[in-house]
Amino acid sequence: AAALTSQTSRKAIKVGKLLDPIKIVAQVLIYSFFIGNIPTHSEIKLANSYLYDKSMCLFTWKLFLPEEEFSLDHPGCQPSRPGQGWPTILKLLRPTFTVVAEQVWMRDRAITYSEELGKVNVDAPVLEYKDAVHEFATLDMLLKTPQTKACAEDVAIWVKKFILFRCHNFSY
Numbered sequence: 174a175a176a177l178t179s180q181t182s183r184k185a186i187k188v189g190k191l192l193d194p195i196k197i198v199a200q201v202l203i204y205s206f207f208i209g210n211i212p213t214h215s216e217i218k219l220a221n222s223y224l225y226d227k228s229m230c231l232f233t234w235k236l237f238l239p240e241e242e243f244s245l246d247h248p249g250c251q252p253s254r255p256g257q258g259w260p261t262i263l264k265l266l267r268p269t270f271t272v273v274a275e276q277v278w279m280r281d282r283a284i285t286y287s288e289e290l291g292k293v294n295v296d297a298p299v300l301e302y303k304d305a306v307h308e309f310a311t312l313d314m315l316l317k318t319p320q321t322k323a324c325a326e327d328v329a330i331w332v333k334k335f336i337l338f339r340c341h342n343f344s345y
Contacts, residue, residue, distance in 0.1 A: 199335040201328055203272040204307060205283030208234060209251040210244075213285075219278035225307040227278060252286055264293035270331040271297065272324055274305035300327055 208216075208230055220227040234250055235243060245251070271287045273280045283299070290297035302309065302320040309315050310324045 197267050199268045199270070199332065200266075201270045201272070201332065202283065202286075203310060203324075203328075205271070205273070205277070205279045205286070206230070206233070207251055207279055207282035207286065208245050209282065210246050213281035215281040216278050219276060219280075222276055222278045223306045225277070230279070251282065263290055264295060266290060266295050268296035268335060270328065271299045272310065272328070273299055273301040274307060274309050274320075275301055275303050276306045298331070300324070 204225075208227075212220075216227065234245070234247075238244075238247055238249065269287065269290055271283050273283050280301070284301075287297040287299040302324055305320045305324075306315075309318070310321045315321050
């Protein structure tokens, strides 16, 4: 989930060299998992969307956050929320490629997150896939669709940009 990837990247920045030899050089956010107290246009329009709706997201956040910390404006739920030094934290994040499905109720927040990264000069392109639903790129029944094939190619091209062209060495 995108929110968890975003949280992991921010925590990795905070602990710095404690993660050596692991180094986060970029991140791909697929299937955003952001929410907030004030609904966005897509949240209103697509609250009962196919496969993953608002009630399922609320249930999941209640499982993820400790009960005493549960708030839809928690930094984990809404990582691009103003305040709490966000520009400082965001500019430390690594380049971020965001995949957005058109028919996902959380799409607006994923786009906003990428825009906020861009404002602090983090390379953060967003690609939106028309007529796509949540999990379109990984559901077995959708793996052969044009959107899924395009998404896989787009992610591969972008990842290669940071691995091959920036001389990051990886061992397997």
